[in-house]
Amino acid sequence: MSDLPGRIAIKEEGPREGFQFEKGEIPTARKIALIDALSGTGLRQIQLVSFVPAKNVPGMADAEQVVAGFTRAPGVAYTGLWLNERGLERAIATGKLDIRGHLNLTASETFLLRNQKRTLAENLEALHGIAAMYRRRQVPMDRISIAAAFGCNFEGDIPVGVLLAQVRQMLAVAREHGFEVRTLSLADTMAWATPLSIKRVVGAVREAHPELQIGLHLHDTRGMGIANAWAGLEMGVAQYDAAVGGLGGCPFAAHKGAAGNVCTEDLVFMCEEMGIETGVDLEALLEAARLAEDIVGHPLPGAVKTGGSLRTLRAGIAAAAAA
Amino acid sequence: MSDLPGRIAIKEEGPREGFQFEKGEIPTARKIALIDALSGTGLRQIQLVSFVPAKNVPGMADAEQVVAGFTRAPGVAYTGLWLNERGLERAIATGKLDIRGHLNLTASETFLLRNQKRTLAENLEALHGIAAMYRRRQVPMDRISIAAAFGCNFEGDIPVGVLLAQVRQMLAVAREHGFEVRTLSLADTMAWATPLSIKRVVGAVREAHPELQIGLHLHDTRGMGIANAWAGLEMGVAQYDAAVGGLGGCPFAAHKGAAGNVCTEDLVFMCEEMGIETGVDLEALLEAARLAEDIVGHPLPGAVKTGGSLRTLRAGIAAAAAA
Numbered sequence A, B: 001m002s003d004l005p006g007r008i009a010i011k012e013e014g015p016r017e018g019f020q021f022e023k024g025e026i027p028t029a030r031k032i033a034l035i036d037a038l039s040g041t042g043l044r045q046i047q048l049v050s051f052v053p054a055k056n057v058p059g060m061a062d063a064e065q066v067v068a069g070f071t072r073a074p075g076v077a078y079t080g081l082w083l084n085e086r087g088l089e090r091a092i093a094t095g096k097l098d099i100r101g102h103l104n105l106t107a108s109e110t111f112l113l114r115n116q117k118r119t120l121a122e123n124l125e126a127l128h129g130i131a132a133m134y135r136r137r138q139v140p141m142d143r144i145s146i147a148a149a150f151g152c153n154f155e156g157d158i159p160v161g162v163l164l165a166q167v168r169q170m171l172a173v174a175r176e177h178g179f180e181v182r183t184l185s186l187a188d189t190m191a192w193a194t195p196l197s198i199k200r201v202v203g204a205v206r207e208a209h210p211e212l213q214i215g216l217h218l219h220d221t222r223g224m225g226i227a228n229a230w231a232g233l234e235m236g237v238a239q240y241d242a243a244v245g246g247l248g249g250c251p252f253a254a255h256k257g258a259a260g261n262v263c264t265e266d267l268v269f270m271c272e273e274m275g276i277e278t279g280v281d282l283e284a285l286l287e288a289a290r291l292a293e294d295i296v297g298h299p300l301p302g303a304v305k306t307g308g309s310l311r312t313l314r315a316g317i318a319a320a321a322a323a
Helices: A014-021 A028-039 A062-068 A086-093 A109-116 A118-136 A160-176 A197-209 A225-234 A266-274 A280-295 A311-321 B013-023 B028-039 B063-069 B086-092 B109-116 B120-136 B161-177 B195-210 B223-233 B264-272 B281-295 B310-322
Strands: A008-010 A045-051 A077-082 A101-106 A141-147 A183-188 A213-218 A238-241 B011-012 B045-051 B077-082 B099-106 B141-147 B183-188 B213-218 B237-241
Touching: A008 A266, A014 A045, A014 A086, A014 B264, A028 A062, A028 A280, A045 A062, A045 B011, A062 A077, A062 A086, A062 B063, A077 A086, A077 A109, A086 B077, A101 A109, A101 A118, A101 A160, A118 A160, A141 A160, A141 B120, A160 B086, A183 A197, A183 A238, A197 A213, A197 A225, A197 B028, A197 B223, A197 B264, A213 B045, A225 A266, A225 B223, A225 B310, A266 A311, A266 B195, A280 B028, A311 B183, A311 B264, B013 B028, B013 B141, B013 B281, B028 B045, B028 B063, B028 B077, B028 B281, B045 B063, B045 B086, B063 B077, B077 B086, B077 B310, B099 B109, B099 B120, B099 B237, B109 B120, B141 B161, B161 B195, B183 B195, B183 B223, B183 B237, B195 B223, B223 B264, B237 B264, B264 B281, B281 B310
Parallel strands: A008 A045, A008 A238, A045 A077, A101 A141, A141 A183, A183 A213, A213 A238, B011 B045, B011 B237, B045 B077, B099 B141, B141 B183, B183 B213, B213 B237
Antiparallel strands: none
């Protein structure tokens, strides 16, 4: 257990995940209220919106208004997501976001062919265009990511060798365009990972690329999210994407399909109890999670917002003992 | 990771947990239907009911009828729960259950005082009466268990030394009455455990008592259930209590308070994916989980019953590739 990090960094993706996933229309002011609540929790990075065509993702039609309306807190990086130059232009035009590029590949060719009508080779080629775009627009870029890194609903298990080849290819593209990569994010997009595969894959990647920091983006569709995060912690992984309340999908009746990211407050709870710093005020985050639940209007899967933190219980016990 | 067991044993507690927890009345025939469905999944041990006064637990008023109605499957142990001699008599009188005794202590004196108006010393003294009862009635007894082993809402964190003392005391009581203890079950009754505390406590107990097999009874109130089970697996723990669908509590609006046991099908999924045998047919278990959800009439927290197994996806991918 000596590999446990002393501190982790969490990228909060709940607003973007939630607003683009939820079926009903969420008023812009409510989106802003959630972002402002999250700003006060100690989270250092919050992804607010995606800049994608409204016809594809109706819940993101008000991306510019959301960005215009929230209040920046000092020390917090506010990011957006884009898939092409038009999206990047929109993000830059807000004048209010922290613009950071990254390169992404998908480990599964079958998935790529189905969703983007591209082969892996074509996808790799497209990365050159994206890297050139970042260079041209002077966007900093030090992160690469791989989607479906642990398995794919259409292709099945992903051999570690395929991942490692993709990492090498992305590093080469970045280098060619003058970028130095510091972080590799592995996304369990379709929730195929188990703690054992997390350990195996992270171990193999770290052995091949000890210079890279590894991040994990974990989906909870099969209930493995927190266990996979713990397996990551055991491997020394210190960067996690997460979504407040578990926003971004829901295993309950009215919400079929994939569940959202691992739940931020459950992750913070686990870390806090184990002495791993997150910089987050758990009680404030639980308030934000309850607000998120109120905004979407249905139960969200996070457990600690209902189960309660232990810090509160300990404080009550200590107060009773002192009385 | 060399400590991972090759096979685990699961005690299914969903029927008892669910029937005694759910607020609405569940028809006896539906309870029997769930038990019969579970009997066909490969589970080798199923706890059906508690024999407790109906005025305390109305959902268990039909315990005898439930036991009378289900169909025994070969190779499955069917158990009940009792808290005193009257309960044991009722269980024996059914003539249809596998009667196995165990000794239980609670790690938290505060909890004991609140709930049973007993000190730890009085509780220990009462164990002699229980052990004598098993001896007198020729009930086999080879298991001891400790409730609130990882922490208590009223007492706080439980020092490992307190646990180890209780283990020694229970072993002494068992020995005095001529029983040989083989298994120690540690219950995280109030969901205070994290993967790190699971590893620490299991490690300390195993070091002190290498002769004992350790079992874990994990509640999911704070979302740590599966992660804690994985931590147990890493420590070589090969016995788990679990509840189909996560029956026995629910983190959703209408169901305040503690969540149920770790979800059986999510545990089976994790083990199956990691090459750890459970003897359980996951697809049959998922059917039983959906039946449980239908019976209680509200969403249950288990994830895989909605997310789906990977075996099915892999089979579809292989079939498509062969076509």
